[in-house]
Amino acid sequence: MPALKELEKAFFHSKKDRDFQGKLEHLQKTYIGRPTPLYFASRLTEHLGGAKIYLKREDLAHTGAHKINNAVGQVLVAENIGKKRVIAETGAGQHGVATATAAALAGLECEIYMGSEDMKRQALNVFRMRLLGAKVTEVATGSRTLKDAINEALRDWTTNVRSTHYVLGTVFGPHPFPLMVRDFQSVIGRETKRQIIDAEGGLPDYLIACVGGGSNAMGLFYEFLNENIKMIGVEAGGRGIETGEHAARFAGGSIGVFQGCMSYLLQDDDGNVLGTHSVSAGLDYASIGPEHPYLRDTGRVRYTYATDDEALSAFELLSRTEGIIPALESAHALAEVVKLAPGLSKDEVIVINLSGRGDKDVQHVARIKGIDL
Amino acid sequence: MISKIEKTFKKLKKEGRKAFIPYIMAGDPSLDKTKEVVLLLEECGADIVELGVPFSDPLADGPTIQRSSERALKNGVTLRKAISHVKDIRQMSQIPIVLMTYFNPVFKYGVENFIKNAKIAGVDGVIIPDLPPDEAEDFIKLSREAALDTIFLLAPTSTEDRIKKIIKVSKGFIYYVSITGITGTTLLLDGSMEVLISKIKRYTDKPVAVGFGVSTPEEASAVARVSDGVIVGSAIVKKLYESPDELKRYILSLREAIK
Numbered sequence: 001m002p003a004l005k006e007l008e009k010a011f012f013h014s015k016k017d018r019d020f021q022g023k024l025e026h027l028q029k030t031y032i033g034r035p036t037p038l039y040f041a042s043r044l045t046e047h048l049g050g051a052k053i054y055l056k057r058e059d060l061a062h063t064g065a066h067k068i069n070n071a072v073g074q075v076l077v078a079e080n081i082g083k084k085r086v087i088a089e090t091g092a093g094q095h096g097v098a099t100a101t102a103a104a105l106a107g108l109e110c111e112i113y114m115g116s117e118d119m120k121r122q123a124l125n126v127f128r129m130r131l132l133g134a135k136v137t138e139v140a141t142g143s144r145t146l147k148d149a150i151n152e153a154l155r156d157w158t159t160n161v162r163s164t165h166y167v168l169g170t171v172f173g174p175h176p177f178p179l180m181v182r183d184f185q186s187v188i189g190r191e192t193k194r195q196i197i198d199a200e201g202g203l204p205d206y207l208i209a210c211v212g213g214g215s216n217a218m219g220l221f222y223e224f225l226n227e228n229i230k231m232i233g234v235e236a237g238g239r240g241i242e243t244g245e246h247a248a249r250f251a252g253g254s255i256g257v258f259q260g261c262m263s264y265l266l267q268d269d270d271g272n273v274l275g276t277h278s279v280s281a282g283l284d285y286a287s288i289g290p291e292h293p294y295l296r297d298t299g300r301v302r303y304t305y306a307t308d309d310e311a312l313s314a315f316e317l318l319s320r321t322e323g324i325i326p327a328l329e330s331a332h333a334l335a336e337v338v339k340l341a342p343g344l345s346k347d348e349v350i351v352i353n354l355s356g357r358g359d360k361d362v363q364h365v366a367r368i369k370g371i372d373l
Numbered sequence: 374m375i376s377k378i379e380k381t382f383k384k385l386k387k388e389g390r391k392a393f394i395p396y397i398m399a400g401d402p403s404l405d406k407t408k409e410v411v412l413l414l415e416e417c418g419a420d421i422v423e424l425g426v427p428f429s430d431p432l433a434d435g436p437t438i439q440r441s442s443e444r445a446l447k448n449g450v451t452l453r454k455a456i457s458h459v460k461d462i463r464q465m466s467q468i469p470i471v472l473m474t475y476f477n478p479v480f481k482y483g484v485e486n487f488i489k490n491a492k493i494a495g496v497d498g499v500i501i502p503d504l505p506p507d508e509a510e511d512f513i514k515l516s517r518e519a520a521l522d523t524i525f526l527l528a529p530t531s532t533e534d535r536i537k538k539i540i541k542v543s544k545g546f547i548y549y550v551s552i553t554g555i556t557g558t559t560l561l562l563d564g565s566m567e568v569l570i571s572k573i574k575r576y577t578d579k580p581v582a583v584g585f586g587v588s589t590p591e592e593a594s595a596v597a598r599v600s601d602g603v604i605v606g607s608a609i610v611k612k613l614y615e616s617p618d619e620l621k622r623y624i625l626s627l628r629e630a631i632k
Contacts, residue, residue, distance in 0.1 A: 001505055002530050141439050142430065151430050158433075159554030161530060257477050258430070260503075270451035271481030272429040 003161045008176040010081045015183070020076060027072055031105065032062045034069075034187065038195035038351070043321040051344035053337060054204070055324070055354040056192050056220065065327065065356030066188060066216045067098035071167055073184035075102040078165035085109040085160065088167040089153040091118055091146035091212070092282035092329065093125025094356055095169030100134035102167075110134040113152040117144040118281045125360050143275045146212075146285045150259055170213025171289035174260030178289055185219025192351055193223050200349055206340070207231045209353040210332040211303065212247070212282050214289035216355035225300065232340075233292060234332045236278035237305035245277035248305040249288045250296060256287070263290040279308035279368070280328035280361075306335035314338055315358060315365065327356030328364070376522050377469045377497050378545035381420050382580040382601060392546075392602030393593075393631045394582055395609050395624065396423040396473070398441040400450030402614070404458050408465075410613065413621060415468045418628040423500070423604060426455045426474035433502040435557030437607040441614065452478040452487070456494045463495035471498040471524060471545070479504075479512075488515045498522030498545040506542045513542050524548050529569055536573055546580040546602065547573065551587065557607030560586035560596075567599040590630035597631040 014020040028034040037060060041053045058066035071088075078086055086103050087110070090096030096112040103110035112129050116138045119126050129136050142148035150173075157166040171178040171185075196204050207224060209217035211233040221231050238246030246252060249264040256265030258273060266274040266286040278284040295301040306314070314334035319325045326334060333352050341350060358365075366373050375383070385392055395414050399407050411422055427445035431438060452474055459470055472491060479487045479501065491499065499521060504512065506525055516523045522545030527536060530553055539547060551566055552558050566583065573581055583596045584604030596603045605627055612623050 001507070001535065002532050141436075141443070147430065151432055154432055155435075155555045159552075159558065161553055257480050257503075259432070265477070267477065267481065269481070270453065271478035272446065272451075273477070274429075 003157070004174055004176065006081060007077070010077050011176050011180045014077055014080060020080065024073060024076060028187065032068050032072060033060065035191040035195070036060050038192060038199065040199065041322050044318065047321050048338065048341040050341040050346065051205070051348040051350045052346070053341060054196065054199070054349065054351045056188060056351055058188060058216065058353060058355045059324070059326065059330070059357035063094070063098050063101050064359065065094040065098065066185060066219060066353070067095040067169060068101065069187055069219070070169065070181050070184040070215060071095065071098035071102040072105070074165065074167045074180070075106045075108065078108065078167070079106055081165070083108070083163060083165040085111070085164045086167050087111045087113065087153050087156050087164055088169055089113050089146065089149035090169065091149065091284060092280065092327070093118070093122040093129070093360060094282060094327070096134070096136070097125055097128050097132070099167045099169070100129045100132035103134065104132050111156070112136050113139050113149040113156070115143070115145040115149050116140045118146065118149070121281050121364050122360055124363065145276070146281070147259070147273065154259065170215040171218045171291060172213045172259065172261060172287065178261065178291055181215050182218045182222055182291065185215050186222040188216070188219035188353065189221065189223030192220060196349070196351060203227055203229055204349040204351045205230060206348070206350040208234065208333045208336055208350060210234045210283060210329050210355065211288060211292060212236070212285050212329060214292045216353050218289065218291060220353040221295070221301065231301040232336055233301055233303045234336045235303060235305040236280060236283035236332060237307040237310070238277040240307055241305070246305070247276040247278045247284050247286070249286070250303045251305055258287050261290045263287050264293050279311060280332065282327070282329040283332060304336060306332040310335040312365065312368065315361070324354070325358035325362070326354055327358050328361045330355045331358070374520060376520065376545055378421060378471070378522050381469055382546060385420065391597040391600065391631050392420040392580070392582060393418065393628050394421045394423055394602055394604040395419050396425060396604060396606030397613065398425040398427060398438065398445050398610055399455040399458055400427060400445035400448045401441045401610070402444065403448060404450065404454065407458065408462050410620070411462050411468065412466055414624060415466050417621065417624040419468065419624070420602070421469040421471060423471045423473055423606070424455065424459070426452050426472060426478065428475040428478060431475065433555055435555040435607060437557045437611050441610045452482055456490055456496065459496050460494040469497040470495065471500055472496050473500040473502070476501050476504045484512055485515055488519045488521055492519045492521050496521065498524050500524045500526070500548060502526060506538055509542065526550050527573065529553055529565065537576055540573070540577040540579060543579060546582045547577070548604070549573065549581050549583045549600065550585045551583050551596070552585055554585070556585050558586050560588070560592050562592065562595050566596070570599055590626045593627050594630040594632070603631050
């Protein structure tokens with residue numbers, strides 16, 4: 001608790017601190033490569049034959065996903081409170097790579113916890129993190145995926161709290177993490193707003209994002225919550241809700257308290273957390289950032305899911321029609337667009353958060369297709 | 374009203390002794406064995422037994438108890454079963470029992486029902502390591518009404534305000550976590566524990582028991598000198614799993630060391 005209070009204080013201070021904000025903006029521009037483009041996907045639009053589809057290209061941010069926005073922000077906060085070491089959990093490896101990158105940038109020691117199952121799926125990212133000077137520690141307990149990596153990172157943090165900051169990668173966990181991560185990600189929505197007004201002369205009709213922990217979705221949605229825009233969050237439907245092998249917390253979960261916050265949780269009748277499945281490691285998680293249940297229960301955001309197969313086919317569709325290989329996580333958001341766009345009129349506008357690039361997934365997809373690389 | 378746990382500490386104080394509080398995981402290797410071990414612990418002079426409830430994500434626990442928890446879950450042990458197991462133990466033993474469980478199973482069970490049924494079964498106190506007192510208002514209030522002790526944790530990093538708060542909401546005893554970190558980590562006996570416990574003692578005469586990281590009789594003895602009780606968990610769980618034949622001798626050596 002003292003560590004969370006210290007962090008809360010430092011974060012609120014940084015929000016008002018001109019030097020901090022100046023440094024963050026400078027790094028966003030010169031290091032991360034912001035603003036990321038908002039791209040009109042004309043061939044995909046034509047192919048689906050309905051609404052105009054825009055992609056917010058977070059895949060073009062440094063390290064290939066939106067995760068860097070939060071990692072750089074938190075590492076700056078960690079520096080301000082005098083921490084010499086940062087740790088993080090990672091599922092798909094994107095947040096681990098982003099944290100290792102930000103740590104290298106700031107000259108901090110870095111250790112990343114990753115489930116052994118995910119290390120297998122994302123071997124490329126494991127090597128990237130090591131190249132960046134981070135220590136990658138395998139987590140072989142529990143389901144050996146993201147939730148177990150978070151457990152292990154929390155254990156490390158309680159042990160080394162005096163020297164270490166925990167760069168939690170999503171809008172989850174105890175306060176102030178959900179708030180802080182949303183704040184560092186909300187640059188996505190702010191840029192999108194300006195860019196879509198430039199491109200279309202007005203706001204979009206739909207915003208769509210995939211939801212694992214939910215940081216890329218919060219980052220896109222937050223700026224638009226008070227606008228008259230429909231928003232859709234897409235969870236991982238895995239092999240289908242009826243199989244029990246999925247990570248769709250709203251479709252298959254109930255309220256629980258897990259890893260420091262109350263939210264929807266995939267759990268059994270005795271309150272033990274259930275194993276999850278998704279083709280995408282970044283969505284393979286038993287709970288969801290606590291602001292999402294709020295947005296859902298107030299009716300502000302609609303949540304749905306896409307199955308592994310739907311995501312895989314969207315992954316290939318975008319690659320072929322636009323020359324953009326999306327992350328499997330982002331492919332879940334695309335799968336919803338594939339269902340939605342054809343039924344909309346040609347003057348309606350959809351913006352998807354293309355939260356990451358798919359290079360990390362290429363080997364995994366080849367394996368699924370039975371192709372030996 | 375004075376609780377069974379408080380009575381135990383009072384009696385020990387009068388006799389100039391310190392409490393020995395062993396921890397075991399309910400259902401590892403089996404619930405039958407757990408009952409047997411509780412009786413053995415009592416026979417060997419334990420004052421209070423801390424009974425762990427397995428959970429899928431034991432955040433505060435190190436590898437030894439994590440694995441023990443996984444084994445107990447595989448045996449189908451749940452919070453519900455742990456509670457009815459206490460009822461079963463109560464047929465043969467009246468040793469004070471403290472349940473250690475994570476919060477989500479309690480939340481899912483229903484806080485009110487949990488407290489009611491735990492009390493009926495004969496549980497004396499509850500430790501929930503991932504429930505900070507800031508979020509525990511209902512839990513504390515309902516536990517008081519049911520005369521179930523609520524034991525909260527203090528750590529070396531706890532601030533003055535935190536110490537006062539934990540003292541206020543703890544009943545039975547205060548659980549001082551000897552290290553920053555998880556169960557089963559190596560203990561550091563550098564005199565800092567003594568300083569921190571005397572800091573706690575400045576504000577309260579409630580008993581302070583120390584846990585996390587105590588494994589050898591020498592450590593137990595050193596910790597007993599500066600506190601009111603010693604909790605030994607991972608080392609016992611490990612012994613029970615790896616060499617159960619040596620358990621009794623090990624327990625006796627701990628008992629001998631805690632004076």
